[in-house]
Amino acid sequence: MANPWLGVSLADYEGHMNSAEVQQLGALSDLFAEALAFRYPESVAILGIAGGNGLDHIDASVTKRVVGLDVNPRYLEAARQRYSRLSGLELYCADLAKTVVHLPPVQLVHAALVFEHAGVGLCLESALSLVAPGGVLSAVVQLPSELEEPVSPSRFHSMRNLKPDFSLIDRAWLCNTLAGRGFRRAYQARRSLPAGKGFWMGIFAQV
Numbered sequence: 001m002a003n004p005w006l007g008v009s010l011a012d013y014e015g016h017m018n019s020a021e022v023q024q025l026g027a028l029s030d031l032f033a034e035a036l037a038f039r040y041p042e043s044v045a046i047l048g049i050a051g052g053n054g055l056d057h058i059d060a061s062v063t064k065r066v067v068g069l070d071v072n073p074r075y076l077e078a079a080r081q082r083y084s085r086l087s088g089l090e091l092y093c094a095d096l097a098k099t100v101v102h103l104p105p106v107q108l109v110h111a112a113l114v115f116e117h118a119g120v121g122l123c124l125e126s127a128l129s130l131v132a133p134g135g136v137l138s139a140v141v142q143l144p145s146e147l148e149e150p151v152s153p154s155r156f157h158s159m160r161n162l163k164p165d166f167s168l169i170d171r172a173w174l175c176n177t178l179a180g181r182g183f184r185r186a187y188q189a190r191r192s193l194p195a196g197k198g199f200w201m202g203i204f205a206q207v
């Protein structure tokens with residue numbers, strides 16, 4: 001079965017994420033800026049890069065290599081056009097639920113709101129395999145809400161098709177799993193969102 005993200009236009013995705021009832025695009029961009037400020041990486045990989053949300057925060061004089069991965073080639077094309085100023089931009093189309101990517105590793109791997117969609121099997125393996133020695137992994141997960149379902153309702157109806165494949169990630173499980181793989185939590189941050197939702201970001205460093 002085709003990945004449901006292939007049926008969501010970037011305009012719908014970004015319209016939904018920017019809508020008054022969701023307000024997640026800016027929060028994700030801010031958290032990426034925070035992850036960059038934690039490490040000032042020379043190289044970064046973003047899993048589920050969509051249209052490049054947050055790439056504005058990259059200082060090209062510091063971060064020379066920017067790897068973006070996504071299942072949707074149209075999102076990657078938009079990111080390529082928007083961020084042509086980043087000379088070290090490498091974009092790869094891959095289904096992270098089905099394949100482990102093998103690329104030269106980076107100092108910061110950023111996985112924001114992607115494990116919920118791609119799962120924590122092969123996608124987590126890709127994330128870990130991309131961390132260079134001395135590098136860090138930042139993971140942003142959505143916190144549960146008692147008020148509303150995980151994919152918020154909005155006027156962008158195509159977003160509803162993502163619901164069956166969305167699973168919240170238990171952050172205690174994530175921390176324990178990463179500890180078992182030799183990564184300790186070095187930093188954490190939270191962002192509150194509408195309807196009692198929130199994001200949590202953990203930055204994990206190799207022990």
Ligand SMILES: C[S@@+](CC[C@H](N)C(=O)[O-])C[C@H]1O[C@@H](n2cnc3c(N)ncnc32)[C@H](O)[C@@H]1O
Nearest residue numbers: 005028048050053070071095096097112117118
């Ligand atoms: C919620 S968006 C990510 C937001 C983005 N990381 C940010 O910080 O703004 C999820 C992204 O992951 C991508 N995605 C979902 N499932 C995927 C999969 N199996 N493999 C690769 N990318 C996937 C989607 O196409 C989408 O661009």
